[in-house]
Each structure stands twice: as structure tokens, then as C-alpha cells.
Amino acid sequence: xxxxxxxxxxxxxxxxxxxxxxxxxxxxxxxxxxxxxxxxxxxxxxxxxxxxxxxxxxxxxxxxxxxxxxxxxxxxxxxxxxxxxxxxxxxxxxxxxxxxxxxxxxxxxxxxxxxxxxxxxxxxxxxxxxxxxxxxxxxxxxxxxxxxxxxxxxxxxxxxxxxxxxxxxxxxxxxxxxxxxxxxxxxxxxxxxxxxxxxxxxxxxxxxxxxxxxxxxxxxxxxxxxxxxxxxxxxxxxxxxxxxxxxxxxxxxxxxxxxxxxxxxxxxxxxxxxxxxxxxxxxxxxxxxxxxxxxxxxxxxxxxxxxxxxxxxxxxxxxxxxxxxxxxxxxxxxxxxxxxxxxxxxxxxxxxxxxxxxxxxxxxxxxxxxxxxxxxxxxxxxxxxxxxxxxxxxxxxxxxxxxxxxxxxxxxxxxxxxxxxxxxxxxxxxxxx
Numbered sequence: 001x002x003x004x005x006x007x008x009x010x011x012x013x014x015x016x017x018x019x020x021x022x023x024x025x026x027x028x029x030x031x032x033x034x035x036x037x038x039x040x041x042x043x044x045x046x047x048x049x050x051x052x053x054x055x056x057x058x059x060x061x062x063x064x065x066x067x068x069x070x071x072x073x074x075x076x077x078x079x080x081x082x083x084x085x086x087x088x089x090x091x092x093x094x095x096x097x098x099x100x101x102x103x104x105x106x107x108x109x110x111x112x113x114x115x116x117x118x119x120x121x122x123x124x125x126x127x128x129x130x131x132x133x134x135x136x137x138x139x140x141x142x143x144x145x146x147x148x149x150x151x152x153x154x155x156x157x158x159x160x161x162x163x164x165x166x167x168x169x170x171x172x173x174x175x176x177x178x179x180x181x182x183x184x185x186x187x188x189x190x191x192x193x194x195x196x197x198x199x200x201x202x203x204x205x206x207x208x209x210x211x212x213x214x215x216x217x218x219x220x221x222x223x224x225x226x227x228x229x230x231x232x233x234x235x236x237x238x239x240x241x242x243x244x245x246x247x248x249x250x251x252x253x254x255x256x257x258x259x260x261x262x263x264x265x266x267x268x269x270x271x272x273x274x275x276x277x278x279x280x281x282x283x284x285x286x287x288x289x290x291x292x293x294x295x296x297x298x299x300x301x302x303x304x305x306x307x308x309x310x311x312x313x314x315x316x317x318x319x320x321x322x323x324x325x326x327x328x329x330x331x332x333x334x335x336x337x338x339x340x341x342x343x344x345x346x347x348x349x350x351x352x353x354x355x356x357x358x359x360x361x362x363x364x365x366x367x368x369x370x371x372x373x374x375x376x377x378x379x380x381x382x383x384x385x386x387x388x389x390x391x392x393x394x395x396x397x398x399x400x401x402x403x404x405x406x407x408x409x410x411x412x413x414x415x416x417x418x419x420x421x422x423x424x425x426x427x428x429x430x431x432x433x
Contacts, residue, residue, distance in 0.1 A: 028291025032298040055293035065282035066249035071113035072274035077260040080122040086223030095198035106148035107187040110155040120149030137204040147406020150373035155183035174428040226259040292344030299348040319357040334375030377403040
């Protein structure tokens with residue numbers, strides 16, 4: 001009964017403060033202080049100071065602002081415009097044609113940006129006007145962007161993976177590599193859906209009258225080289241063991257500055273804006289990570305995870321039923337919270353249960369990221385919906401309906417990696433130490 005009272009007080013406090021206008025990180029600190037003060041003799045201030053230092057001073061945390069800066073620079077450069085021009089000739093003969101550019105460009109930009117909203121905005125501001133001008137079905141164009149834009153969290157480098165890795169004490173490098181195959185499969189499923197829809201209903205994607213030769217395709221390839229080169233530098237160096245995620249992030253920043261300079265799309269003002277943007281985002285995430293770490297310690301002091309694990313064990317649930325319960329929980333949370341809040345609110349409870357059920361924490365990280373991707377296109381707080389609303393002016397309801405096929409595909413992907421976890425774990429197990 002005492003544990004039930006403590007858990008209820010903590011949960012209601014967390015829900016209350018997250019529902020206010022108080023910053024998420026500060027809310028987490030407040031709830032942790034309340035829990036330690038009311039239910040333990042421990043000094044919350046002494047614990048808080050140690051946790052803040054330990055959670056933000058590690059070398060892994062340095063990678064966070066670097067990856068964000070790389071994404072900020074690329075977001076402000078011509079890279080998304082060049083992606084569209086470079087991919088268009090290669091998608092010319094596929095049913096759906098330029099709709100596939102939405103998906104391919106999002107997948108490639110995701111591999112250098114680390115952000116779902118940035119991927120959606122950078123690709124959408126180029127592709128959507130062009131698709132709608134050429135008479136492509138509005139719902140198909142918007143829905144494909146909403147789903148593919150969420151790949152910014154799954155295809156590394158990913159801010160969500162960084163936060164999860166820090167809080168769950170999981171290798172960031174292995175998390176990045178683990179997201180590659182699921183990301184490619186998910187992008188392929190999005191394209192497969194578009195292809196099938198356009199074969200069944202050809203008028204969704206009007207046929208282009210202009211011919212595209214092999215020479216046109218070859219001439220377009222140099223436009224893709226900056227992104228491909230950055231992906232090889234960042235992910236390749238991590239996979240081959242040549243660099244840590246932090247070192248790879250530094251190389252990525254230098255590469256993004258170089259390519260932005262060569263494309264003549266960066267000025268001192270743009271560079272300064274990118275730095276300010278990365279500082280603001282990094283400080284926000286670090287505050288959340290510190291608050292989440294403090295709350296995790298508080299929950300541990302209160303023995304909530306241990307007692308909850310024992311309780312779940314007495315229910316005799318299979319590990320797959322546990323994932324079904326988690327999926328329902330995350331779908332509900334996705335309607336109410338952003339991705340960072342979903343991680344910090346659930347991880348202190350979910351991770352011990354997942355480990356007890358025999359799931360690899362590395363696998364659970366990828367599963368959780370896909371569930372957060374679902375939240376990106378779930379009203380009323382789906383960030384991708386708001387980004388596309390800003391680009392098109394369409395209502396959130398119509399955008400959410402257009403994104404429904406992508407939602408179903410991603411939900412199916414969670415079931416797929418649950419039944420076949422080796423899809424996630426194959427590449428990390430091959431990594432050079």
C-alpha cells in the first residue's frame with residue numbers, strides 16, 4: 001500500500017508539472033526533490049549536485065552539441081535543395097516518381113541531421129511545393145513526408161539515441177549502428193507503400209513528359225556526394241572503430257562547414273545563427289538529461305522499479321505481452337508528450353522490466369525510438385504535423401489522416417523487430433571493437 005501511495009504521488013506530481021508551462025528539466029528536478037523530501041531521509045540537494053555534474057560532464061555528452069551543430073549548419077545550407085535535384089532523375093521511372101524523392105531525401109538528410117523536425121522542414125520546404133505544383137496527390141505527398149521525416153530520429157546520428165544512451169548507460173556508437181538496418185527497412189516500406197498505391201491508382205502521381213537519360217542521372221550524382229561523404233565519415237568511422245561518437249561528431253561538423261562553404265550557402269550571419277541554435281537546443285537537452293538522471297535516482301531510492309519488477313513477475317506475462325503493454329502505453333504518451341518527455345518519464349520504470357524480461361537494452365532503445373517516431377505524427381502534439389502545417393497551411397487533422405498509412409507501417413515495424421530482434425542487433429555485434 002505504501003508503494004502504491006508513493007508511486008501515485010510521484011506520477012501525479014510528474015503529470016501535473018509536465019502539464020504546466022514550467023520547463024521539462026525543471027519539472028523533473030522538482031518532482032525528484034518532492035519524492036526525496038517526503039519519502040526518504042536523504043538530502044536531495046547533495047544528491048542533486050552530484051547527479052547534475054555526473055550527467056553532463058562525461059565525454060559522451062560532448063557529442064550532443066556537435067551533432068546538433070552539424071544538423072543546424074546543413075539545415076541552413078543548400079543541401080536539401082541539392083538532394084532533390086540529385087535524386088529526382090533516379091526516381092523518374094518508379095510508380096510514384098517524385099514522391100519517392102520525399103522519402104529518399106528524408107532518409108539521407110536524417111543521416112546527417114539527427115532531428116525529425118529539421119529533416120521534415122528541410123526536405124519539405126523543397127519537395128512539397130514542387131510535388132503540388134506538378135499535380136501530385138496532396139494527401140500522398142504530405143503523408144509520405146510526415147512519415148519519412150520521422151526517420152530523423154531512427155537513422156543515426158540521432159538526438160533521441162544520444163539521450164537514451166546516456167540515461168540507460170548504453171553504448172552510443174552501438175545505438176547509432178543499430179538504427180541503420182531498421183531505418184533502411186522503414187524507408188523501403190514507405191517507398192513500397194507509395195509504389196503499390198500508385199500502381200493501383202496511377203492518377204495519384206502524374207506522368208512526367210520530360211525524358212531523363214542516363215547522362216542526366218550521372219550528372220546528378222555529384223549533388224549527392226556531400227551527404228554520402230558525411231554519412232561515410234560519421235557512421236563509417238564509428239562502425240570501423242576509427243573514432244568515438246564524439247570524435248565522429250567533430251569530423252561531421254568540419255565536413256558540414258566545408259560543404260556549406262563549397263556550395264556558397266553559408267555566411268557569417270548564417271554560421272552564427274547555427275551556433276546559437278545548437279547552443280539553445282543543447283542546453284535544453286542537457287537540462288532534461290540532468291533532471292531525468294536525478295528523477296531516476298529518486299525513483300531508485302524509493303525502490304519503485306524493484307517492487308514493480310517483482311509485481312510484473314508475479315503476473316506471469318510473456319515478454320511479448322509486456323511489449324504489447326509498453327506499446328499501448330507509449331501510444332497514449334505519444335498523444336500527450338514530446339519524445340524527450342516520453343523517454344525520461346518512462347525509462348526509470350520500463351528499463352528494469354525490459355532487462356528482467358530478457359530484452360537487450362540496445363534493442364529496447366531502437367524500439368523506443370520508433371515509438372517516439374509514431375508520436376511525431378500523432379495529434380495533438382506531433383511535431384512533424386506542426387512543421388507540415390507551417391509549410392502547407394493544411395489542418396492538423398488532414399495532415400494526421402494523410403500520415404495514417406505511415407503510422408500503421410511504423411507500428412508494424414515495432415512488431416517486426418520484436419519478433420526478429422537480430423535485425424537491430426546484427427550490425428552492432430559485427431562492430432570492430
